[in-house]
Amino acid sequence: MRVALFITCLADQFYAEAGVAAVKLLRALGVEVDFPQGQTCCGQPAFNAGYWDEARPLAKRTLEVFEEAEYVVLPSGSCTSMVKNHYPELLPGNREALAMAEKTYELSQFLVRVLGVEKLGEGLKGRKVAYHHGCHALRELGVREEPLLLLQNAGAEVLPWEAGEECCGFGGLFSVKLPEVSLAMADRKLATLPKAEVLTSTDAGCLLHLAGRLGKKGENLRVAPLATLLWEAYAG
Amino acid sequence: MRAKAKLYPKEAARLLREKPGVREAVTGATLHFERNRLKAYAEVPIEAWRERAKAVKDHVLSHLDRYLELAERRLRENGVQVHWAETPEDAHRVLREVVQRHGVKRAVKAKSMLTEELGVNPLLEALGVEVYETDLGEYLIQLLGEPPSHIVGPAIHLSLEEIQRLFHQRFGTPLDAPPEALAQVARNVLREAFLTAELGISGANFLVAETGTLALMENEGNIRLSTSLPRVHVAFVGIEKLLPRFSDLALFLPLTARAATGQRLATFVSLIQGPAKEGEEGPEEVHVVLVDNGRTTLLADPEAWETLRCLRCGACLNACPVYRQTGGHPYGYVYSGPIGAVLDPGLLSLEEAYPLPYASTLCGACLEACPVKIPIPKLLLTWRHRAVAEGLTPSWEKGAMRAFRKVMESPALYRLFSKGLRGLPLPQDLLPLLRAWTEGRGPLKPSPKPFHELWKEVERGG
Numbered sequence: 001m002r003v004a005l006f007i008t009c010l011a012d013q014f015y016a017e018a019g020v021a022a023v024k025l026l027r028a029l030g031v032e033v034d035f036p037q038g039q040t041c042c043g044q045p046a047f048n049a050g051y052w053d054e055a056r057p058l059a060k061r062t063l064e065v066f067e068e069a070e071y072v073v074l075p076s077g078s079c080t081s082m083v084k085n086h087y088p089e090l091l092p093g094n095r096e097a098l099a100m101a102e103k104t105y106e107l108s109q110f111l112v113r114v115l116g117v118e119k120l121g122e123g124l125k126g127r128k129v130a131y132h133h134g135c136h137a138l139r140e141l142g143v144r145e146e147p148l149l150l151l152q153n154a155g156a157e158v159l160p161w162e163a164g165e166e167c168c169g170f171g172g173l174f175s176v177k178l179p180e181v182s183l184a185m186a187d188r189k190l191a192t193l194p195k196a197e198v199l200t201s202t203d204a205g206c207l208l209h210l211a212g213r214l215g216k217k218g219e220n221l222r223v224a225p226l227a228t229l230l231w232e233a234y235a236g
Numbered sequence: 237m238r239a240k241a242k243l244y245p246k247e248a249a250r251l252l253r254e255k256p257g258v259r260e261a262v263t264g265a266t267l268h269f270e271r272n273r274l275k276a277y278a279e280v281p282i283e284a285w286r287e288r289a290k291a292v293k294d295h296v297l298s299h300l301d302r303y304l305e306l307a308e309r310r311l312r313e314n315g316v317q318v319h320w321a322e323t324p325e326d327a328h329r330v331l332r333e334v335v336q337r338h339g340v341k342r343a344v345k346a347k348s349m350l351t352e353e354l355g356v357n358p359l360l361e362a363l364g365v366e367v368y369e370t371d372l373g374e375y376l377i378q379l380l381g382e383p384p385s386h387i388v389g390p391a392i393h394l395s396l397e398e399i400q401r402l403f404h405q406r407f408g409t410p411l412d413a414p415p416e417a418l419a420q421v422a423r424n425v426l427r428e429a430f431l432t433a434e435l436g437i438s439g440a441n442f443l444v445a446e447t448g449t450l451a452l453m454e455n456e457g458n459i460r461l462s463t464s465l466p467r468v469h470v471a472f473v474g475i476e477k478l479l480p481r482f483s484d485l486a487l488f489l490p491l492t493a494r495a496a497t498g499q500r501l502a503t504f505v506s507l508i509q510g511p512a513k514e515g516e517e518g519p520e521e522v523h524v525v526l527v528d529n530g531r532t533t534l535l536a537d538p539e540a541w542e543t544l545r546c547l548r549c550g551a552c553l554n555a556c557p558v559y560r561q562t563g564g565h566p567y568g569y570v571y572s573g574p575i576g577a578v579l580d581p582g583l584l585s586l587e588e589a590y591p592l593p594y595a596s597t598l599c600g601a602c603l604e605a606c607p608v609k610i611p612i613p614k615l616l617l618t619w620r621h622r623a624v625a626e627g628l629t630p631s632w633e634k635g636a637m638r639a640f641r642k643v644m645e646s647p648a649l650y651r652l653f654s655k656g657l658r659g660l661p662l663p664q665d666l667l668p669l670l671r672a673w674t675e676g677r678g679p680l681k682p683s684p685k686p687f688h689e690l691w692k693e694v695e696r697g698g
Contacts, residue, residue: 013654016686016690023691035688040644040645048598048617048620049629050619050622051624052621053624058645135597135601136598139604166557166601171597173669176669181561181562182597183676212673212680
């Protein structure tokens with residue numbers, strides 16, 4: 001089986017380790033991994049802000065970049081949903097968009113639903129993890145159980161979090177167009193954060209926003225992308 | 237109501253800065269509503285209910301002309317006087333005529349968002365009529381001169397202390413008077429108003445076409461009194477409020493209650509079938525004003541008509557993490573929260589309401605809560621796209637988006653940008669964005685090397 005990794009621009013720039021972890025993990029599970037060199041951004045920031053004319057060429061070129069791939073895997077729920085749900089809306093009648101939607105998966109979703117892997121190893125034994133459900137993974141892709149299953153089966157204790165399924169306030173451009181509201185949302189989310197050793201999520205944007213806010217408050221919690229923890233689950 | 241939706245970003249920021257208590261009060265109240273809704277949804281086959289309700293509403297909206305005519309006929313047969321109001325001015329004319337003909341000096345009002353849209357209170361005051369909002373929350377904000385901040389709980393942004401202070405100034409109650417004592421004071425004032433008002437004004441949750449029945453839901457009994465004690469009752473009904481059959485109420489009354497407050501049914505449901513007949517008690521005259529005010533334009537909009545399914549339950553407000561930070565006031569128009577963000581551009585104009593569709597992270601919680609499955613996130617995207625197409629977005633943003641596209645269209649430029657992020661000066665257009673980010677979150681810390689550079693090492697290693 002061959003997978004093309006779509007790193008996504010945010011993870012590429014801010015959580016490069018998620019890409020390294022995803023590649024190692026997929027290879028360890030017997031999957032060949034490609035990294036198509038032409039990839040940049042899926043176009044979501046422009047699409048969500050209403051700039052569809054700016055988003056459309058980015059969607060089209062992404063379709064070309066991944067045309068040959070058997071599967072496309074992303075360490076991001078939001079960008080996966082952009083490809084799976086919104087490319088067909090943005091490019092109505094485009095067959096390649098439908099084809100790419102079919103073969104594109106968020107990493108944990110791919111592991112559980114395509115590879116049928118539910119246990120990666122025991123590398124997270126006794127680790128206390130706070131899992132932030134990224135909204136697009138949760139509500140647009142229906143990825144709720146997959147990350148929890150993989151974390152728990154590796155021995156992690158995923159702590160109950162009252163606001164675990166609430167939006168963190170990132171929202172892409174929202175975070176800079178309405179920064180006060182965005183920060184108030186992060187503060188509400190973090191005010192209910194359980195005492196964990198690590199905070200994780202599928203999405204780099206959410207993590208960047210929450211990590212920034214934690215740092216600003218002088219809190220020193222480890223923030224790591226889900227892919228990194230899943231590799232640790234495997235490798236110990 | 238005059239719309240100030242354009243000011244949303246500034247007003248939201250100002251409220252968070254200057255009135256932190258509002259955030260606390262609104263978060264507490266909406267989370268409470270939200271928990272109750274989730275429990276109430278879980279008790280029933282909610283997916284089937286929502287699908288059914290959506291289908292009924294879509295059916296009505298697709299045959300609205302027919303159902304409106306049927307409703308008008310039935311209402312008239314029931315002895316109700318029916319008026320059509322395309323604009324707020326049309327509605328004002330009807331009300332002015334009623335007030336003048338009956339020499340109305342005092343009116344009691346049941347809570348109604350449509351009357352906020354129409355500016356009924358300012359009109360009545362201009363006509364010299366003393367108006368009493370009789371829903372307790374509405375009464376509080378009327379005393380304060382504020383608009384409602386929530387569709388169902390208009391005063392959820394107030395703390396107990398604020399209400400105690402208000403009543404102390406107004407009625408001389410002690411500053412530490414318990415809520416029951418304050419409610420008693422309001423009750424005394426409102427009882428007197430109910431008994432002396434010549435005119436009762438209400439909205440309606442539903443209007444059943446086949447029977448001409450108005451259905452109103454409430455928990456305080458004030459709607460029952462407002463619509464039955466005064467000699468004249470005027471109900472303002474949005475044309476989207478129609479249900480085809482009486483039996484549809486069996487679904488819509490409990491569904492709306494569960495969505496709005498998590499109740500199985502509202503404490504009071506009034507079904508109004510026209511004026512009092514010989515030997516009955518009740519109003520001598522009942523008027524129904526069927527109001528358009530932008531609704532037919534919205535109905536004709538192939539991408540936005542689904543908004544008209546809205547039951548005004550407020551479930552999307554309670555579910556919305558953006559709304560929860562500020563309550564409804566910064567939105568600057570009658571309808572706030574997710575539904576306001578997609579309804580207001582339709583009822584006003586996009587130019588007047590354009591920041592509202594951006595008052596969302598597209599988290600999708602509203603869609604999960606909505607009892608009639610209005611695709612709010614999709615509608616938000618539609619309005620945003622239109623805002624851009626109409627040139628309403630700021631020029632720095634347009635510039636940033638053009639730059640973004642240029643960079644992302646070219647892997648070479650993207651790699652250059654990637655290097656720039658790690659040392660070189662950034663494109664000017666992106667600077668305001670950067671500042672808005674770093675102020676609350678500290679400097680951006682890119683990975684030492686982007687993944688596309690690490691790939692070569694990983695590839696070799698594999």
